[in-house]
Every structure is written in structure tokens, then in C-alpha cells.
Amino acid sequence: MIQVLGRNNSINVQKVMWCAAELGLDVERVDMGGEFGGIETPEFLSLNPNRQIPVLIDGDFTIWESNAIVRYLCLQYDTATWVPSCAKQQGLAHQWMDWSLTSLHAAVSTVFLQLIRTPVAERDPQLLADAHDRSVKLLSMIDAQLEGKKFLLGDHICMADIPIGCAAYRWHALEIDRPELKNLERWYKRLSERPAFRSQVMRPLT
Numbered sequence: 512m513i514q515v516l517g518r519n520n521s522i523n524v525q526k527v528m529w530c531a532a533e534l535g536l537d538v539e540r541v542d543m544g545g546e547f548g549g550i551e552t553p554e555f556l557s558l559n560p561n562r563q564i565p566v567l568i569d570g571d572f573t574i575w576e577s578n579a580i581v582r583y584l585c586l587q588y589d590t591a592t593w594v595p596s597c598a599k600q601q602g603l604a605h606q607w608m609d610w611s612l613t614s615l616h617a618a619v620s621t622v623f624l625q626l627i628r629t630p631v632a633e634r635d636p637q638l639l640a641d642a643h644d645r646s647v648k649l650l651s652m653i654d655a656q657l658e659g660k661k662f663l664l665g666d667h668i669c670m671a672d673i674p675i676g677c678a679a680y681r682w683h684a685l686e687i688d689r690p691e692l693k694n695l696e697r698w699y700k701r702l703s704e705r706p707a708f709r710s711q712v713m714r715p716l717t
């Protein structure tokens with residue numbers, strides 16, 4: 512039995528749960544973080560010194576950092592589908608996964624946090640506008656990457672689609688202006704047809 516520690520309205524927990532559901536793994540998710548707390552305890556600190564969710568426990572193995580967890584699950588349980596077979600494609604998968612954490616996540620999360628988790632009176636319109644503009648620029652890169660492809664790296668879904676797919680859900684679920692990005696929308700619609708994406712990622716924004 513695999514355990515995932517973390518509340519399911521966290522995008523980083525959703526990545527892990529989506530991945531696990533795609534792989535058909537038996538996972539117990541435990542609500543922690545946010546209103547559930549539980550991350551300040553010495554026990555949790557010993558699992559993740561960053562005091563952050565998600566944490567995945569697989570038997571005697573513990574791992575944190577959502578993209579690293581996604582990589583671990585794919586490598587451990589289903590390399591055939593989710594890990595590209597050649598080094599160059601694997602390199603590109605890592606490239607987009609790292610980019611999603613270092614670039615895309617900050618922009619889309621700022622829009623999300625402003626609109627969903629910040630009371631109207633406390634919002635910063637300039638911060639929101641800048642993050643929206645930056646998100647559009649970054650998502651345009653994804654749109655260009657998806658030209659002529661069904662998924663990020665070609666005809667088959669792979670681990671790189673997971674973190675960016677989660678950000679794409681938030682982008683499409685938020686009440687914001689979205690410029691037309693045809694390839695992005697086609698890809699997002701394709702992800703939305705996957706039962707695991709629908710059940711683990713397409714959740715009410717809270």
C-alpha cells in the first residue's frame with residue numbers, strides 16, 4: 512500500500528494522485544497541510560524537512576517533491592508508458608518538468624492564489640495582471656511545443672504531461688481572459704477525457 516500525505520486541493524498532491532491513478536496503484540491519501548495541519552509535527556518533519564506536502568511513502572521508502580515523486584512512480588511502476596525510451600526524449604521530458612516547476616508554476620499559481628485564496632479586498636491587481644501576462648507567455652510556449660503533437664512529446668502521453676496538465680486545468684477553470692491557444696486547448700481537452708485526470712485534477716478550485 513502506498514500512502515500520499517497531502518490535501519487534495521493542492522496542485523502538487525494532484526500531480527501525484529493523477530499519476531498513481533493512471534498507473535492503477537492502490538494509494539491511501541491522508542489529508543494533511545492547509546486547514547488539516549499535521550505538517551508541524553516532529554513525525555512529519557522527519558518525513559519531509561521542508562514541512563511541505565506531498566510526501567509519498569512506499570513501504571520503507573519515503574520521497575518528497577511532487578515532480579520527483581511522479582518520476583519515481585513512473586520509473587518504478589510503468590516505464591513502458593510514462594518514461595520515454597530514448598535518452599533524448601527522456602531529457603526533454605525532464606526539461607519540461609523542471610520548467611513547469613521553475614517557470615510555469617509560479618505564474619499560474621499567482622493567478623490562482625490571487626483569485627481563489629485571496630479575499631477581494633486584499634488582492635493586488637498589478638501582481639495579478641503581471642502573473643496573467645507571464646502565464647500567457649509561458650503557455651504560448653506549450654502551445655508551440657504541441658504543434659502537430661497529441662501530447663507534449665509526441666503521439667503518446669508521458670510523465671512530462673502530468674505537471675503541466677495540472678497547471679492547464681487551473682488555467683482553464685479560472686474565470687479569466689484566455690487568448691486562443693489552439694494546440695493547448697486541443698491537448699487540454701484530450702487530458703480532460705482521461706478518467707484519472709477528471710477524478711484527481713478536475714476538482715473544484717479551493
Ligand SMILES: N[C@@H](CCC(=O)N[C@@H](CS)C(=O)NCC(=O)O)C(=O)O
Binds near residue numbers: 521543544545564565
Ligand atoms: N516544490 C514542492 C512544493 C510543495 C508545496 O509548495 N506544497 C504546498 C502545497 S501545494 C504546502 O505544503 N503548503 C503548506 C500546506 O499545505 O500547509 C513540490 O513540488 O512538492
